[in-house]
Amino acid sequence: MLITRRLEFDAGHRIPDHKSQCRHLHGHRYVIEITLAGDIINKAGDAANGMVMDFSQVKDLAKQHLVDAWDHAFLAFVGDKAVVDFLATLPEHKTVLLDCIPTAENLARLAFERLDAVYRDTYGNHLHLQQVRLYETPNCWADALRPAAD
Numbered sequence: 001m002l003i004t005r006r007l008e009f010d011a012g013h014r015i016p017d018h019k020s021q022c023r024h025l026h027g028h029r030y031v032i033e034i035t036l037a038g039d040i041i042n043k044a045g046d047a048a049n050g051m052v053m054d055f056s057q058v059k060d061l062a063k064q065h066l067v068d069a070w071d072h073a074f075l076a077f078v079g080d081k082a083v084v085d086f087l088a089t090l091p092e093h094k095t096v097l098l099d100c101i102p103t104a105e106n107l108a109r110l111a112f113e114r115l116d117a118v119y120r121d122t123y124g125n126h127l128h129l130q131q132v133r134l135y136e137t138p139n140c141w142a143d144a145l146r147p148a149a150d
């Protein structure tokens with residue numbers, strides 16, 4: 001069984017090597033869709049009975065481990081020196097330094113890597129993170145998938 005929880009957040013970025021609009025400082029209303037795989041919990045009387053995981057718990061964990069850190073932050077490639085140096089001049093500015101360029105692909109991959117350890121099997125229902133879909137705009141998104149098992 002697959003379940004998906006969608007969250008939204010705002011962040012700024014730029015793609016420094018881009019030859020068109022995206023090299024400029026700009027922002028997006030990002031959408032992240034977190035897909036979990038697992039069996040349906042069958043435990044009479046338990047709050048999670050009939051669920052893979054409570055959607056509110058999926059949301060709370062995503063906020064705690066990722067979304068609250070990225071929301072209203074500027075996501076900057078640490079090698080983008082001009083921007084990193086500029087942001088450092090702004091008192092208490094919320095900047096998230098990344099070791100990669102903040103494309104949709106890289107953000108989806110980073111989100112997957114960070115959240116993978118967060119969604120763990122607590123009920124013996126084989127719960128695990130299956131996919132992170134990251135929308136940069138309503139028309140553009142990237143999917144980070146769990147690699148197929150050997």
Ligand SMILES: Nc1nc2c(c(=O)[nH]1)N=C([C@H](O)[C@H](O)COP(=O)(O)OP(=O)(O)OP(=O)(O)O)CN2
Nearest residue numbers: 014015021022028102103104105136137138139140
């Ligand atoms: N493969 C990727 N291509 C692009 C990325 C990316 O992360 N991965 N990012 C950008 C820009 O940052 C920008 O966010 C995308 O802008 P744009 O192409 O204009 O997207 P829109 O949905 O706004 O396009 P419309 O044509 O206006 O619908 C660029 N490429």
Ligand SMILES: [Zn+2]
Nearest residue numbers: 013022026028
């Ligand atoms: Zn962009």
